[in-house]
Amino acid sequence: MTSILHQLGHRYQWSLESIVEQQTGDGVIIGPRYIERTKVQALQANIRQSAFFDPQFFLPQSSQGKLPTYTFFPQVIAGGFSTTEWNDDLQLRCSEACILFQQECDFKYLIIPLRFFEGMPSDFIEKQERHFVNPFLETAMRLHVTKPILLQLIVTDQMIREDQYRTDLLNWITSYPGIQGIYLIYHVHNRRKQIDDIDFIIPLLGFCASLKAAGMKVFVGYCNTEALLLVAAGVDAVTMGAYENLRMFNVTAFSEREDTVIRGPNARVYIPKLLQWVEYPYVGAIRRVVSNIDDYIEDNDHRVAMFSPTYNWHFTKPDPYMHYFVAFSRQLRRLCNLNGDARIDAILAECTQAISEYDRLYQEGIVFDTDSAGTHISRWITALNLWRRNR
Amino acid sequence: MVAADIDIRDILTRYDSPRRLGGGGQKVVYAVRDQKRGIIVIKVGGYRSPQALERARREFSILSEIDSQYFPKQYGFEVLEQQRYLISEEFIDGSPLHDHFADFCDERLVVGLAVQLVQGLTELWNKRIVHRDIKPANIMITASGPKIIDLGIARLLDATSLTYTMAPIGPCTPAYASPEQLRNNKRDIDHRSDQFSLGIVLVQLLLAGDHPFDPLIVGGESIPNNILCGNWAVTLLDPRVCDRFRIFIHKLLASQPYLRYRISSELEIALLQINEELSQ
Numbered sequence: 001m002t003s004i005l006h007q008l009g010h011r012y013q014w015s016l017e018s019i020v021e022q023q024t025g026d027g028v029i030i031g032p033r034y035i036e037r038t039k040v041q042a043l044q045a046n047i048r049q050s051a052f053f054d055p056q057f058f059l060p061q062s063s064q065g066k067l068p069t070y071t072f073f074p075q076v077i078a079g080g081f082s083t084t085e086w087n088d089d090l091q092l093r094c095s096e097a098c099i100l101f102q103q104e105c106d107f108k109y110l111i112i113p114l115r116f117f118e119g120m121p122s123d124f125i126e127k128q129e130r131h132f133v134n135p136f137l138e139t140a141m142r143l144h145v146t147k148p149i150l151l152q153l154i155v156t157d158q159m160i161r162e163d164q165y166r167t168d169l170l171n172w173i174t175s176y177p178g179i180q181g182i183y184l185i186y187h188v189h190n191r192r193k194q195i196d197d198i199d200f201i202i203p204l205l206g207f208c209a210s211l212k213a214a215g216m217k218v219f220v221g222y223c224n225t226e227a228l229l230l231v232a233a234g235v236d237a238v239t240m241g242a243y244e245n246l247r248m249f250n251v252t253a254f255s256e257r258e259d260t261v262i263r264g265p266n267a268r269v270y271i272p273k274l275l276q277w278v279e280y281p282y283v284g285a286i287r288r289v290v291s292n293i294d295d296y297i298e299d300n301d302h303r304v305a306m307f308s309p310t311y312n313w314h315f316t317k318p319d320p321y322m323h324y325f326v327a328f329s330r331q332l333r334r335l336c337n338l339n340g341d342a343r344i345d346a347i348l349a350e351c352t353q354a355i356s357e358y359d360r361l362y363q364e365g366i367v368f369d370t371d372s373a374g375t376h377i378s379r380w381i382t383a384l385n386l387w388r389r390n391r
Numbered sequence: 392m393v394a395a396d397i398d399i400r401d402i403l404t405r406y407d408s409p410r411r412l413g414g415g416g417q418k419v420v421y422a423v424r425d426q427k428r429g430i431i432v433i434k435v436g437g438y439r440s441p442q443a444l445e446r447a448r449r450e451f452s453i454l455s456e457i458d459s460q461y462f463p464k465q466y467g468f469e470v471l472e473q474q475r476y477l478i479s480e481e482f483i484d485g486s487p488l489h490d491h492f493a494d495f496c497d498e499r500l501v502v503g504l505a506v507q508l509v510q511g512l513t514e515l516w517n518k519r520i521v522h523r524d525i526k527p528a529n530i531m532i533t534a535s536g537p538k539i540i541d542l543g544i545a546r547l548l549d550a551t552s553l554t555y556t557m558a559p560i561g562p563c564t565p566a567y568a569s570p571e572q573l574r575n576n577k578r579d580i581d582h583r584s585d586q587f588s589l590g591i592v593l594v595q596l597l598l599a600g601d602h603p604f605d606p607l608i609v610g611g612e613s614i615p616n617n618i619l620c621g622n623w624a625v626t627l628l629d630p631r632v633c634d635r636f637r638i639f640i641h642k643l644l645a646s647q648p649y650l651r652y653r654i655s656s657e658l659e660i661a662l663l664q665i666n667e668e669l670s671q
Contacts, residue, residue, distance in 0.1 A: 125578065126578075168578075170647070171571075171578075171579045171647060172579075174649040174653050175579075175583075175648065177516075177582075177655070210650075215657060216653070
């Protein structure tokens with residue numbers, strides 16, 4: 001059974017409200033970048049106990065956002081950070097503070113974080129092992145941690161694409177009997193809003209399926225719509241998130257940068273039938289040409305708000321996201337209730353139907369912009385077919 | 392320093408009737424008569440650095456904690472002159488498995504032996520030790536069951552290698568080594584490497600002593616080369632065993648460690664299920 005987790009970040013209350021009131025998720029993944037420590041500690045016990053905490057150690061020197069409110073980052077412990085000071089003692093102190101925080105909050109799993117590396121460094125495994133896995137496991141043993149342990153694996157698309165690198169990762173990850181599962185995050189360079197690279201999707205599905213075959217739990221973070229594909233590989237959980245930065249991992253959110261004005265994305269609405277987020281002006285266009293808009297955008301309180309003539313579309317408004325939580329979680333649950341080949345058949349059927357819907361809308365005169373179009377779907381079908389044939 | 396370089400004449404004078412049992416890696420091994428314990432085994436090894444000595448001492452200390460019917464008891468660790476150390480351990484009164492191939496011609500008997508060997512190896516693996524040299528010669532059949540001997544090249548997974556070597560393959564017996572050992576891919580060598588060697592031993596029993604990667608049976612250039620290519624006697628094995636045991640063996644002999652059993656309890660469960668299938 002695949003669970004649905006909400007990736008929490010800015011405006012995390014939307015997710016909590018959606019889970020409680022509309023049962024759109026089975027738990028949450030909490031991160032320190034956007035939620036300060038005291039607020040995490042103040043979350044209701046039942047939320048914390050079904051959650052896990054991503055320490056977001058991606059760039060250990062980072063002090064972005066709320067990160068400095070946590071005592072386990074090296075710059076907080078050591079009053080600054082340089083790689084030369086990243087020694088055994090500091091690593092053990094960081095791991096102890098991080099584990100104690102996770103224990104204190106009584107999260108469902110203990111997460112061992114890894115740091116982010118660009119590209120495919122040849123010493124990736126050695127560095128992660130020395131700086132994170134070994135000190136964390138040693139500390140977990142010393143502190144008598146009883147919660148199941150997940151290893152966060154943050155990889156680039158290049159690492160997953162390359163056969164030998166991927167095999168090395170699999171051999172490494174599965175070598176720790178004390179680690180029960182993986183919290184997987186992928187960083188895809190130059191990505192579009194939808195992951196559509198067949199040469200990435202196929203090995204990604206294979207990677208997840210290999211971990212499952214090795215008896216590990218697999219939780220995939222920062223999922224966008226491709227969560228629908230990942231359930232084909234039988235992963236234990238996929239995620240939903242409100243803003244795009246919770247659905248597409250990007251390390252720049254954790255890097256120090258100049259104060260630049262960042263242009264917000266256009267407001268978008270997720271349409272399950274199209275397997276796509278479309279820009280809001282298309283919503284009106286679709287309403288004009290289809291006989292039953294309910295087939296595209298489910299009728300609920302959030303739609304009522306969005307369809308109001310006075311609605312001021314903006315990417316910071318909650319309604320499109322709250323609507324997405326409901327629509328996407330239903331779509332996922334339908335698939336997750338199926339097993340094995342029936343699940344894959346259903347995903348393929350949804351993809352095929354989406355292509356038909358796009359054709360139909362095109363026949364009606366609607367031409368979508370590149371980011372709202374369905375060009376990813378035929379690639380998804382291809383990737384799924386090829387992975388299935390060779391698995 | 393290799394075994395051949397170690398002069399132990401001064402040590403042997405301490406004991407009565409020393410008998411050389413072998414030597415390999417960095418150690419020489421003798422059976423000797425000890426006044427207090429009777430016949431014991433002594434292993435004399437050489438070291439090049441204080442760190443290497445410390446590691447040898449640590450490995451002895453960890454092995455001493457294993458109080459198991461499947462391993463010889465460890466008696467003592469002594470540092471000697473000339474950068475040598477001595478380990479004394481229980482003498483195993485039995486004969487190696489390769490003298491008993493005919494006794495394990497039945498699938499049930501092989502499964503029974505596998506259960507015991509997995510139980511023994513699990514005690515090592517739980518301490519993050521890899522034997523690295525599982526082979527018929529290192530499995531002694533005694534009146535009280537199998538004993539796994541010669542942890543001379545056993546390795547602690549969190550320790551650096553005792554010997555700096557430029558050798559193309561790591562310490563092992565090539566005919567029973569896993570692909571990662573043959574490639575000397577140290578990062579991938581862990582408890583799952585022992586699973587591969589165990590797989591070879593079990594199939595060899597089922598084939599009445601024939602090595603499953605032997606070029607005479609499956610073609611190819613050599614046993615190590617066949618191991619690297621995954622070329623083994625699948626067609627000979629498969630008709631002789633039940634489905635579950637076939638799956639078990641194929642998993643042990645998988646080319647990559649991640650395709651083998653991740654945790655030892657999975658091995659034990661699999662063997663339990665095989666026993667169930669065989670008893671139906």
